[in-house]
Amino acid sequence: MWALRRASTPLRNHGYRVRTSYVFGKLEVPYFGEGNIAGFGTTATLSGRFISFERNNLATWPSSGIYISSHGLSTQAGAENSGEEDNVEDGFSELDETHPTTRSEISDDDENVVDDGTQNELDLPEGETELAEKISRKWVPSELNEAIWNAPALSVTSALDKWVSEGHELSRDDISSTMFGLRKRRMFGKALQFSEWLEASGQLEFNEADYASHLDLIAKVQGLHKAETYIAKIPNSFRGEAVYRTLLANYVLANDVKKAEEVFNRMKDLEFPTTTFAYDQMLILYKRIDRRRIADILLLMEKENVKPRPFTYKILIDAKGLSNDISGMEQVVDTMKAEGIKLDVDTLLLLAKHYVLGGLKDKAMPILKATEEVNSKGSRWPCRYLLPLYGELQMEDEVRRLWEICEPNPHVEECMAAIVAWGKLKNIQEAERIFDRVVKTWKRLSTKHYSTMIKVYGDSKMLTKGKELVNQMAKSGCRIDPMIWDAVVKLYVEAGEVEKADSFLFKAVKQYGMKPLFDSYRTLMVHYARKGDVHNSEKIFHKIRQSGYPTHFGQFVTLVQAYLNAKTPAYGMRERMMADNVFPNKALAGKLAQLDSFRQTAVSDLLD
Structure with a gap:
């Protein structure tokens, strides 16, 4: 574990505030909210460093464990490090990986979202990975699924009452399969109505997993405050670790550090057994919010003798890659191998992604080829991740080769990956050809499919075409939601129209009443800071807070940079x-000292 912590921590000589008291609890379910960790999202980098702890503090820690303050494992002011991490322009790099979901972002329009059957689309709080995969392989829509899918958005209860009155019986297997199908198609509103009906009608005697699932659906549809309130309504005998791990995962998904840490500690107060899941959740959270805190979680795992899972290593690999610490990433891989853990396709893709984004083509190519060899007798699902990577490497022949494998009968996600790849190759015509095929093949697309093509236009500074596609999307009946807003914001920004991007986002929020994605604010704030536009940088900083996103270190880095650029x-x-x-x-601290040099003194006022 010590070797893992040394290989996986990106800072040096930080003093961390760790309070003594209690530590955390048990969670053993996959965190699907994180999505496929080998996906293509963030390119922001920090430079990696080692951490050395004030290990004498360990002598004062009681045997009962360690308590993470709800204020966070914050670094002490002036703590020493190389400072290179703040060379990133934005400082709050990776929050665009997973966005919190607001009630207004979820509706039963999601039943029309195209789904190609991939496990990565799932968000199951209570199922084990192996079980979920087994169900996914054998699952086919049932008549009950069809009845709920076809019911009007607010009439699921009536459809279910009719179903039962017609003499149909419901077994637990039927219920599990139906709930799986609803989640699979992200029909969370209808899934919640189904769960409420099951509880109210007595058709199902709820166990802890059922209550956890219900809690998760409340969090997704009605918000986290309602979800936390619901816990008090769960019978004490079923208010166990499955319930709290689900709440924790949802707070992590929302990037709510304070609440996640409160739940983290509450689980230990309730004396749940200690397993890896809760630690993985906090690693995911700190990977997004503040990678300096990762070392503390690893220290706690070592103290509690909690063994990392393969997924834990993937989180650490991703964190090191995002920090542009390639040697540290490779040390984590070496530790995995030393533990006898075989590198699966997911891990290889993750490594390849960071080699590619780091500009290390020579290191990326053997990994990319190894990925294809490992999967040579399996499915072609890695194509959807390999295509954009080959596109990033400007390897047109490889992109064409993989697309020819998929083209005769492609999944929608393979089409989208090909669009991204051709966009990176600046072959807009080919990207448009594939997108036209997607529109004709899958009649109702989700916003993520349109936003992919809009971003291709944005990267090529094709503002007019991007706006035309947004209009086409609106005419097709697809919702103009925060994901599309984000794509349009970036479309304007890439065209050099930052003020228009800002105006568009303001009008969209006012018209639709939904919460923008964090990354939309991030994009605006970064570009205002580059221009030294303090007024608008402060305005976006305020809007971030006003929208309910937590304020953290990186936002201040960007804000300080705006003042520096404005002198x-x-x-x-x-x-x-x-x-x-x-x-x-x-x-x-160095940047703040630079700002001090701009201060006016009494003498300078006289001289002016």
Whole structure:
């Protein structure tokens, strides 16, 4: 474990505030909310460093464990490190990987979303990975599934009452299969109505897993506050670790550090057995929010003798890759091998992604070929990840070769991957040809499919075509939701129209009443900061907070950069950071010192 922690932590000489008391609990389910960790999302990088802990503190920790403060494992002000991590332009790099879901972003329009049967589309809080995969392989829609799918959005209860009145019986297997199908198609609103009907009608005697599933659906449809309130309604005998692990996963999905840490500690207070899942959740959270905190989780795992899972290693590989610490990433892989863990296709794809994004073609190519060899007798699903990577490497022949494998009978996600790949190759005509095929083949597409093509236009600065596609999408009846807003914001920004992007987002929020994706704000704030536009940088900073997203270290990095580029002092910045429990590291402290040089003195006022 010590070797893993050394290989997996990206900082040096940080003093961490760790309070003594209790530690966490048991969770043993896959975290599908994270999505496929080998996916293509973030390219922001930080530079990696080792951490050395003040290990003498361990002597004062009681045997009962360690408590993570709800204020976070915050670094002490002025803690030493190389400071290179703040060379990223935005500082809050990876929050675009997974966005919190608001009630308004989920409706039963999701029943029309194209699904090609991939496991990565699932979000099952209570199922084991192997069981979910087994169900997925054998699952076919039942008559009950069809009845619920075809019911009007708010009439699921009536459809179910009719189903039972016609003499149909419901077994637990029927219910599990139906719920699986609803989740598979992301019909969370109808799934919640189904679960409520089961509980109210007495058709199913709820166990802990059923209550956990119900809690998860409430979180997705009605919000996390309602989900937390629902826990009090669960009978004490069923208010176990499955319930709390589900709540924890949803807070992690929402990037709510304070609440996630509260649940994390509450699980230990309730004396649940300690397993890897809760630690993995916090690693995922800190990977997105503040990678400096990862080392503390690994230290806690070592203290509690919690053995990392293969998925734990994937999180650490991804964190090191996102930090542009390739040697550290490779050390994590070496540790995996030393533990006898075989690198599966997911892990190979993850490594390949970071080699590609790091510009290391020579290292990426053997991994890409190894991925194809490992999967040579299996399905062709890696194509959807390999296509964009080959596109990023500007390897047109490889893109064409893989697309020819898929083209005769492609899944929709293979089509989207090919569109991304051809977009990276600037072959817009080929990307458009495939997208036209998608539109004609799958009559109702989700916003993620349209946003993919809009982003291709944005990368090529084709503003007019992007706007035309948004209009086409609206005419087709597809919702103009925050994912599309994000694509349009980036479309304007890539065309150099930052103010228009800002205006568009403001109007969209006002018209539709939905919460923008964090990354939409991030994009605007980064570009305003580059221009030294302090007024608009502060405005976006305020909107981030107003929208309910947590304020953290990276946002202050960007804000400070705006003041630096404007060559103007930022009075009270340190106090603002302290109020948000954000502590500058060496690099940010250096930038704050630079801002001090812009301060006006009494003499300089006279000279002016």
